[in-house]
Amino acid sequence: MAALNELLGLDMPCGECGRRHKVAVRAVLVADDALARLPDVCGRQATGRRLALVADRRTMAIAGDAARAALEQGGFTVGVTIVPDPKPDHSPVCDDTTKAWLESQLPAADLYVAVGSGVVCDLVKWIGFERKIPYVCVATAASMNGYASDNVAPTIQGVKCLFSGIGPRAILSTPQILATAPHHMTVAGLGDVMAKPVSASDWRLNRELFGEFYCSVCADTINDIEPLYLACPADIGRGKPEAVRILFDALILTGLSMSMAGTSSPASGGEHLVSHTLDMMSMLDGTPHDLHGRQVGVATILGAAIYQELFALEKPVFRDSSTPTSAAFWGRFAAAVEPYHAKKRAKTAEAAGILQRDPARWDAIRQRLAPGLRSPEKIKDVLKRAGAAHRIADIGVTRERFLAAFTHAHEFRDRITILDLARIAGLMPGRAEELVERWVVT
Ligand SMILES: [Zn+2]
Ligand SMILES: [Zn+2]
Known part of the structure; x- marks a missing residue:
């Protein structure tokens, strides 16, 4: 991939954001x-x-x-x-x-x-x-x-x-090692890469709301390769070497986007928080959890579904929707979660104020983020055709358990994500059950 080779060993100032983007990786050899x-x-x-x-x-x-x-x-x-x-x-x-x-x-x-x-x-x-x-x-x-x-x-x-x-x-x-890796691991990789449109949109949301650092050069590293893996999910699922190689390159490019940005934001948004929360729930009660990318894939369908629903709204009412950190949910982690959530509460209140005061901001956000998003139907279809996790049963969690993760995940990082936007626009937590039912049960 020419695009990948161009990024290896990169160390140069960026014309777009003015920062210096660096890549430690000097060679990728498959x-x-x-x-x-x-x-x-x-x-x-x-x-x-x-x-x-x-x-x-x-x-x-x-x-x-x-x-x-x-x-x-x-x-x-x-x-x-x-x-x-x-x-x-x-x-x-x-x-x-x-x-x-x-x-x-x-x-x-x-x-x-x-x-x-x-x-x-x-x-x-x-x-x-x-x-x-x-x-x-x-x-x-x-x-x-x-x-x-x-x-x-x-x-x-x-x-x-x-x-x-x-x-x-x-x-x-080697192509052989990658292609013969266990199926559940390869399709976990697909789940992780499918998150990119949602996570990069979450990253951009912080720019649009608060003027925070965002760089499209970093956000868009997988743009050229995306059509290739979207076109061959069944081959990825079957472990066809050329298809798995495309997925591997896409994963490398996603990793590079985070390195160049100096933050995980380009590839880790609200969908990742849901997966991390499921992991933390497992640590609390000893129930095993599934692979990161498999959980991320399921949560990505919901992230895309929320974006789709919200962006269809012409004039949503934005309200501060803060709630206290749930000690009952987080158990012994509550004290560690609270500082993140405290910052988050301040940010969501600010975001609600900004959007409510100035409806033009909502239109601008919709216009700028929409081209980068993918529909929940498309994401689910790709995961399904690869045999990847696309339902909560695939990742071994009950509706109640998934809903708990889905409705508390926003509490433990301070960055605004689609989960927070959904809350201040009144979609979450009220519609959480319906969204889960509609998108990730069957
Ligand atoms: Zn840049
Ligand atoms: Zn990930």
Whole structure:
């Protein structure tokens, strides 16, 4: 992809927003011989010959063993650390406990090699950033958009957080590894990428309301590739290598958009908050949750549905709709959520005032955001044709549980999203049940 290559290693001032956009990733290599070329790639990025390879049990078997053999043959010393499963048949998670364990195990190294998908790559990104050690990533599934991003999204004492880090120097994989990844992981990647129109619109909403930083160069990185993956969801679901490759590139481009913007905003809006909230509910009651991208996909259908309904309104009445942080819902996380929600309350009150005072603002917002949005029908159809999660039953949650997440998710980030706009326009929480019934039950 020419567009992708143009962004690799980017470090230049932006003509549109005036900021400097930087991309840590210098190479993306998806090729049959990618693992054989790994020593070359590492040689270019490392100052010495000591490597620390991190994987979990599964990803070690998928690509770690081959990566290690190639690197040792290439003259590197490779220390391998396998992140253990927390429980039998439970993959590791990216949290403070796992990070502390990994820190205690990692050998001294000039470069880290992360072999895996979201969790392994985020753990290595996190530690590498703190220790100022660069890393290279061997991706084992097209399952999420974090490979190329600078952000780390760990769980700290049970609360989903977001930190700045630095993305990998290079991302490698083979078409075969990506295409044979478990179906539920690949379609999770599709769910994550389908969120982009909603999340980028949420980002732009903050610009339109409060004049906050927004840059279309960052927001639009996937515009050229979007028609390609929208055209082949069934092939993505079937694991056809060319289709999964398109999805993988789209995920990389989404990650780059966050790195360039220096914020997760281009690819994480209200739909992501619903998924994070489901994760936090699981931490509270021990019920398992589904993969990030699968939950995000379901929530994205609703985000798009709310945008569609709201933008059809000529003169909605905007009202401050603040409620206290629900201690009953958040349980032991309530104290951590409250500071975000306090800021959010102030912002939504301000937004309601702005929109109510000046109806022209509503028209301007509708005009500017509408072209970037996709209809909920389209999003649902694409997910469905790929065999991705598009109903709450697919992600293993009841109506009550999903509704609880859907109606409380706005409380724990201070950025305005479609969930807040829906509240000040009177659509939420009153219509939440109806929206869920209409869009994500069948
Ligand atoms: Zn810019
Ligand atoms: Zn995501």
